[in-house]
Amino acid sequence: xxxxxxIGDDLTGSNGAATGLAxxxxxxxxxxVGEAHAQITAQREHYDxxxxxxDSRHAxxxxxxxxxxxxVRAGWPASLVSSxxxxxxxxxxxxxxxxxxxSVRSLTDREVxxxxxxxxxxxxxxxxxGLQLMGxxxxxxxxxxxxxxxxxxTSSVSAALSQDSTLTCAEIDLETVTAGGAxxxxxxxxxxxxxxxxxxxxxxxxxxxxTDAHLHExxxxxxxxxxxxxxxxxxxxxxxxxxxxxxGLADPTGRPGTRSVPPLLAVSGSATELTRTxxxxxxxxxxxxxxxxxxxxxxxxxxxxxxSRDIIRDIRTGAAPIVLLATVxxxxxxxxxxxxxxxxxxAALGAVTAAVLADATVGGLYTTGGDVTAExxxxxGGVGIEVHDEVVPLATAGTLxxxxxxxxxxxTKGGLVGDTGTAGVCLDALADLxxxxxxATAPRTPTTEPAKDLP
Numbered sequence: 328x329x330x331x332x333x334i335g336d337d338l339t340g341s342n343g344a345a346t347g348l349a350x351x352x353x354x355x356x357x358x359x360v361g362e363a364h365a366q367i368t369a370q371r372e373h374y375d376x377x378x379x380x381x382d383s384r385h386a387x388x389x390x391x392x393x394x395x396x397x398x399v400r401a402g403w404p405a406s407l408v409s410s411x412x413x414x415x416x417x418x419x420x421x422x423x424x425x426x427x428x429x430s431v432r433s434l435t436d437r438e439v440x441x442x443x444x445x446x447x448x449x450x451x452x453x454x455x456x457g458l459q460l461m462g463x464x465x466x467x468x469x470x471x472x473x474x475x476x477x478x479x480x481t482s483s484v485s486a487a488l489s490q491d492s493t494l495t496c497a498e499i500d501l502e503t504v505t506a507g508g509a510x511x512x513x514x515x516x517x518x519x520x521x522x523x524x525x526x527x528x529x530x531x532x533x534x535x536x537x538t539d540a541h542l543h544e545x546x547x548x549x550x551x552x553x554x555x556x557x558x559x560x561x562x563x564x565x566x567x568x569x570x571x572x573x574x575g576l577a578d579p580t581g582r583p584g585t586r587s588v589p590p591l592l593a594v595s596g597s598a599t600e601l602t603r604t605x606x607x608x609x610x611x612x613x614x615x616x617x618x619x620x621x622x623x624x625x626x627x628x629x630x631x632x633x634x635s636r637d638i639i640r641d642i643r644t645g646a647a648p649i650v651l652l653a654t655v656x657x658x659x660x661x662x663x664x665x666x667x668x669x670x671x672x673x674a675a676l677g678a679v680t681a682a683v684l685a686d687a688t689v690g691g692l693y694t695t696g697g698d699v700t701a702e703x704x705x706x707x708g709g710v711g712i713e714v715h716d717e718v719v720p721l722a723t724a725g726t727l728x729x730x731x732x733x734x735x736x737x738x739t740k741g742g743l744v745g746d747t748g749t750a751g752v753c754l755d756a757l758a759d760l761x762x763x764x765x766x767a768t769a770p771r772t773p774t775t776e777p778a779k780d781l782p
Contacts, residue, residue: 330576331355331376332402333560333567334395334427335411336418338704338712339697339721339741341380344411344564346717346724348376351568351577356728358711359704364401366710370728375576377402378411378714381423382701385476388422388491395426403434407574409560409567412445414452414721415466415743416459416484417477421492424561428494428530431559438556440519441494441531442549444542444566445484450720450744452563454535457498458482470600475669484533488561494530501535504545511548519553531561542569550574563721590642591757592689593750595653596676596699597742598661605695605750606653613751616647620654620675627668629654629675635682642687649754650689652679677702684732690761691736693754700739707732712739718756719745726760736760 331348335341338359345355353375359382360366371377379398383391399408410427412420424441432439446454453460459482461469471479481487485496497518503511519528534545546569549558560567571577593615595606610617618641621633634652641650654672655661664672673696680692680703694700704712708730716724722740727733738757740749 329371329374329377329402330406331409331567331571332399332405332407333376333378333409333411334398334402334423335378335380336384336391336413336423337382337697338380338701339723339739340411340413340563341378342700342712342714342723342725342739343717343721344409344567345376345378345712345714347564347568348571348577349714349725350717351571353571353577355714356711357714357725358728359701360710363710364397367398367401370711371402380701383423384413384418386419388419391419392422392426395423396430399427399430400434403431407560407567407570407576408557409562409570411567412443412487412561412563414445414447414450414459414563415461415471415479416445416482416487417471417474417479419491420487420561421490421494424488424531424559425492425494428559431557435557438553439559440549440553440556441559441561442546442566442570443484443488443496443531443533443561444536444545444569445562446536446542447563447565447720448536448538448542449565453537454484454533455501455537456535457484457533459484475666488531488533495527496531496533497529499532499534499545501537504535504541507544507548511544512552515548515552534566539565539569542566543573546570546573590645590689591649591691591693591754591761592638592642592680592683593649593651593653593693593695593754594676594680594699594703595651595655595695596673597696598655599742601745602695602742603655603657604747605745606651606656608747609750609754610651610656613649613754614647615649615651616641617656618650618652620652620679627664628671629679631675631678631682635679635686638679638683639687642683642689652676673698673702677704677706681706690764691738691757693750693757694737694739695750696742707735709733712737715760716756718753719749722749722753724753724756724760726764734764736764
């Protein structure tokens with residue numbers, strides 16, 4: 328029975344949240360089940376932690392809230408519930424957090440308090456004076472300000488929580504966090520008591536943090552002040568991990584080593600500069616067969632049949648231990664796409680992957696880009712990923728859950744995750760999983776029927 332329930336808005340981030348729990352000794356799964364909420368209830372019986380992605384980052388705030396609330400109800404009860412938010416505050420942070428908090432309040436008589444700790448120290452995300460920083464820089468001063476779908480205009484955590492919600496917030500400043508101990512507990516108690524006035528207690532406390540130790544101290548103090556409350560995490564993962572450890576639900580564990588086994592299929596649909604750098608480093612340092620997508624003549628749409636045929640050829644002939652399908656390898660590959668053309672690329676990559684696996688055998692899959700990972704999962708008829716380990720922060724290693732390829736090793740990461748060598752590190756981790764699979768005596772994941780797509 329699951330002790331921990333996390334609701335996220337995209338697959339990459341949800342995987343990242345689950346990896347931290349898997350590393351702490353919990354059997355964790357990420358689920359992408361659309362409207363088939365009974366799948367969430369069913370999977371609770373098999374795992375310690377269930378992480379559900381609603382795929383609502385690009386939906387309306389109202390739709391995000393609806394999907395989130397339905398997922399909470401399906402996953403209840405749980406000792407710890409969290410609203411997984413992106414470490415760069417993209418998506419409907421406030422609408423989703425309120426949906427989680429309101430849903431939990433409707434399901435329990437206990438006091439329910441949100442604890443937002445959006446820092447992700449090992450991924451270079453910090454929270455200072457209530458502002459979210461990426462590498463010490465405000466979000467609106469990074470490339471996120473130019474994101475086509477969700478351009479960032481503010482770094483204020485409270486502003487993100489207040490948008491599309493009625494949540495009230497109070498901040499725990501870094502000075503108090505670093506003081507720790509009784510000073511931190513007193514600050515939390517004052518805030519929850521309405522700061523000694525007639526003011527209503529806030530729905531959510533926002534904690535500044537630079538390090539994982541700060542997150543643990545905030546979690547410890549919060550539980551000490553309100554030990555009988557149900558604290559709802561609002562964070563990208565580390566805050567919830569800290570709460571889980573402080574509640575005695577999880578303990579840190581180590582990573583396994585890696586071995587090398589071919590063939591591995593890598594699928595990249597990310598166009599970020601970081602991804603291009605990672606792939607350039609990978610292709611120069613490793614034996615990689617690069618397959619470029621074939622486009623339908625006169626269009627910018629991928630020809631699924633022709634592209635999959637090229638990949639199958641390279642896999643069957645043993646062209647290289649790693650076969651890489653990449654839409655963008657250099658600046659010259661960047662196109663000015665309209666929204667429909669941009670949306671079609673991840674869907675096509677998912678279809679290509681499904682066509683390849685229907686006709687060829689691979690040791691595992693590596694995907695980069697959240698939309699691409701989601702479409703690949705859909706194409707393969709999977710409902711989620713059983714998380715085994717964290718490769719680097721926000722890069723997840725696991726196996727597919729559901730569908731004809733259940734148990735297939737997969738490593739996923741976001742387009743803005745890692746450094747120059749991260750693609751190679753991820754593929755080493757994938758090779759390790761592939762090697763483990765060949766000696767496994769039983770499947771690790773229960774098989775389920777694939778869910779219908781979200782409307």
